Amino acid sequence: MALIEVETLTKTFKISKRREGLSGALMNLVKREYQFVQAVDNISFHVEQGETLGYIGPNGAGKSTTIKILTGILTPTEGRVEVNGLVPHKQRRQHVKNIGVVFGQRSQLWWDIAVIEAFTLLRDIYEVSKNDFQKQLKKFDEVLEIGPLLHIPVRKLSLGQRVRCDIAASLLHNPPVVFLDEPTIGLDVAVKSNIREFIKEMNASLGTTIILTTHDLSDIEYLCQRTLIIDQGKIIFDGDLEKAKNELARKRKIQIDLYEHIDIDVIREKLNIAQLEFTKRNDYSLTISFDKNEISAINIIQTILDHFHPRDMKIEEPTIEAVVKEIYSEDI
């Protein structure tokens, strides 16, 4: 049995349609029209213990909704969810003892009290020993640099400072399962890389199972062996993005700078292959796009070397963004 099991999960929101203007508002009082949004539409997946799962998709795809179901906040409309043998929305209090949750968009901390007070309150709620608590604080201070923030009320922190405190708060009790919904939102480059390192380390040393949603694909590239892509409530990809990068983004580009003036027609004549696409960048530089499954880059380069005088050449690897874009467009 997998640690997290999601079977044919669906969540439908009923939204009352609002008409425009004051007369519309009055009409709304008399007669409401409803609209149904399938935020999560019949999805299934399993996560094994110790996995770091990336969960990505465009805005409004259903990521946060899925996380809210997995953490027991929302009750599914249909389907089955189990985490660690518990059904989150039914055995919620038992379940939340074993999980850590960060919603980057919305703080889980009490607004009016100082960070350290919030932490000690959480220590008492989760019954963490004083010793462990001190150890955790020290560790978090090293990675998240929260030391200077401890005595500031939460409402006075900047977005990035608050997110750092939220991450620390969610991990105080050393949960075996962690849900991170946009945990790197608003973080500067240095802290972001610290956090990535920290998440990776936590996964490696403690075997923590992690589900991570983000709009920063480099987070995913760095941390996740497996990624789910969700779009309009449906899972459209489940696998290794690195592999997908190799399989899906077949289009490669070579950028070539020549000493001589470029005449596309001459080059096209020498490189007589139908599927090539030429784009002139300027008089001395051009880009050749090709499908790497049909033509090898070596062939192109060899031909260029034989007939022209190249000054510089660059092969562009597909980026992870390009891969994700391609998956989205295939879905449509």
Next chain:
Amino acid sequence: MRSLFFYSKIYFRYLSQYLKSRLEYRADVLIQIVSALSAQIGTLIFVLTIFNHIPDINGWSYGEILFIYGFSQTSMALFSMFFSNLINLGRLYILDGNLDRVLLRPLPPLLQIIIERLDIGSFSTLALGFGALSYAAVKLNLSFSYHLLFFFVVLIFSAVLILGGVVLILVSLTFWVKDPTGAIAWPLMTIRDFAKYPITIYSAPLQVFLSWILPLAFTSFYPATLFLERTDYIFHVRMTPLIALLTWGIGLFIWKRGLQRYESAGS
């Protein structure tokens, strides 16, 4: 099942945090207490003068009316002290999605909401209500045996629970009727003033309403009659703890059902 010790500890930890955060705004706290106090003194003066001129209303003497008034204020103050945040449950927690945060902690959600905030102003209501109650008791020469003292505690406790239960029922309806104005709890806030006076002064339908629909008469008038040595309402006195259990039973049922419909907020 976690021990009572654990919950009491958590309760006091929340309480001290809350007080600490409030005391940062000393002026604010002072204003709250002073304004609540002056409002209370205002009504008290009103009651004292009006009823001083009328020796008896509908068979209720001035002292008796004051006692009922004091009982009502005492239970209302204790309600505000412990359950005031329940009134925010609809808008602040259910509609604004703050319930997310509460649901992610391994503590009963209602407990967390109740202890996240308390109404400091209600201390002055409590002092005045209890003052009025004691003054009336002395004036009426009421004898308080240990027996009666015990019943007093039970009945005040029940009255507070009834107020809390009724509010819980009303605000839990927010899960169905998405009411951003918090108007659901509004009738209670107005109608509760009726409970400050002997309900026999009202028309029969209103009496039925205050007894069996919105049972506010059980938070003041009925339980108070036990100490006024009136025997006509002994059935209602006995019903008071049962009504407390019933309102909480219904309240918890609606709350639990509503929780399954909780939609969080978009972000």
